[in-house]
Amino acid sequence: MDRLPLYDLDGRTALVTGANRGIGLEIARGLVRAGARTLLLCRDAGRGAEAARELSAEGGGEVVLVPCDLSDIAAVEATAVALLSDEDGIDVLVHNAGVYPQDRELTDQGVERTFAVDVLGPWLLTHRLVPLLRSAAELRGHARIVQLAGIYHLRGTLDLDDLHFADRAYDAATANAQAQLARVVLARAWARGLFPDDIRVNAVHPGPVLTDALQDAPWLARVAAHTVARPAFHSPEQGAAPVLRLCCDADLHVTGAFYRRDELHAGHEASYDLQLAEQLWEALEAMVEHPDRQPLGMHSW
Numbered sequence: 001m002d003r004l005p006l007y008d009l010d011g012r013t014a015l016v017t018g019a020n021r022g023i024g025l026e027i028a029r030g031l032v033r034a035g036a037r038t039l040l041l042c043r044d045a046g047r048g049a050e051a052a053r054e055l056s057a058e059g060g061g062e063v064v065l066v067p068c069d070l071s072d073i074a075a076v077e078a079t080a081v082a083l084l085s086d087e088d089g090i091d092v093l094v095h096n097a098g099v100y101p102q103d104r105e106l107t108d109q110g111v112e113r114t115f116a117v118d119v120l121g122p123w124l125l126t127h128r129l130v131p132l133l134r135s136a137a138e139l140r141g142h143a144r145i146v147q148l149a150g151i152y153h154l155r156g157t158l159d160l161d162d163l164h165f166a167d168r169a170y171d172a173a174t175a176n177a178q179a180q181l182a183r184v185v186l187a188r189a190w191a192r193g194l195f196p197d198d199i200r201v202n203a204v205h206p207g208p209v210l211t212d213a214l215q216d217a218p219w220l221a222r223v224a225a226h227t228v229a230r231p232a233f234h235s236p237e238q239g240a241a242p243v244l245r246l247c248c249d250a251d252l253h254v255t256g257a258f259y260r261r262d263e264l265h266a267g268h269e270a271s272y273d274l275q276l277a278e279q280l281w282e283a284l285e286a287m288v289e290h291p292d293r294q295p296l297g298m299h300s301w
């Protein structure tokens with residue numbers, strides 16, 4: 001197997017969500033190896049601590065555990081407050097955490113769980129962390145946001161009237177494709193509207209990667225993935241490679257792009273639709289609206 005190129009992120013800080021297993025663990029490993037102080041945002045403190053121990057033992061950049069459930073708006077807010085007080089800057093933010101629930105589940109705030117973990121939590125976290133991204137960009141020239149996003153967003157539609165599947169039958173693949181499309185729409189919108197210059201935002205499909213994400217899939221799909229279909233899958237380390245390139249490659253100046261692994265890909269036509277991006281943004285704002293919550297105040301394009 002190809003070895004990952006060696007990157008240099010000495011003196012930089014990176015945050016990876018869902019860093020305790022799968023592709024996220026390998027992204028974090030690559031960042032730690034590159035010398036970055038690496039914050040592992042993990043839903044479960046125990047599993048996160050195990051990953052932190054494993055990565056720390058390998059040497060490289062400092063590893064810091066940040067326990068946070070991205071499906072919980074209050075937890076995301078509290079995590080952002082702690083990060084704003086503890087960190088001077090965030091150079092690299094990787095939105096990797098994701099779920100694939102087979103049945104419709106709602107969070108305590110009434111948000112469909114795929115959408116909550118894949119879209120709403122990362123969106124809110126990004127906006128709360130803007131001061132840290134900007135300060136890293138001011139100090140070191142640029143910061144980067146990398147959004148994991150499946151190629152199957154091409155099959156997705158954003159049903160803005162029913163993002164949570166209240167009025168249509170829930171189906172895991174449809175919920176996933178919708179969330180993946182929302183990720184690409186937001187990555188392009190951030191690049192265009194909020195971070196036009198010094199913060200580069202790109203979305204990337206890591207390829208089909210054999211991870212525990214399949215553990216909730218129907219048994220036939222699980223068996224096939226581990227037998228006849230096995231050659232079609234990448235390892236988690238191979239899945240992390242194109243993500244790490246977008247995080248670390250000093251010669252990469254692209255922003256607002258969607259990559260299928262290392263190849264630029266046009267992505268879904270809808271991901272260029274400014275009006276759709278604005279409507280999605282409004283829907284997200286409405287989901288976090290609360291009288292005690294500071295308005296996000298970032299809407300500008």
Ligand SMILES: NC(=O)c1ccc[n+]([C@@H]2O[C@H](COP(=O)([O-])OP(=O)(O)OC[C@H]3O[C@@H](n4cnc5c(N)ncnc54)[C@H](OP(=O)(O)O)[C@@H]3O)[C@@H](O)[C@H]2O)c1
Nearest residue numbers: 018022023043069070071096097098148150208209211213
């Ligand atoms: N695998 C693929 O073929 C593929 C293809 C295209 C795109 N992707 C995208 O790549 C990303 C990683 O995929 P993967 O296959 O590595 O997934 P995975 O093995 O299932 O890992 C998902 C990670 O997300 C974390 N997570 C789940 N819910 C969370 C929450 N509420 N708060 C914080 N963290 C949470 C999990 O933590 P726990 O251990 O606590 O559950 C785990 O660390 C996903 O966003 C996925 O959509 C994957």
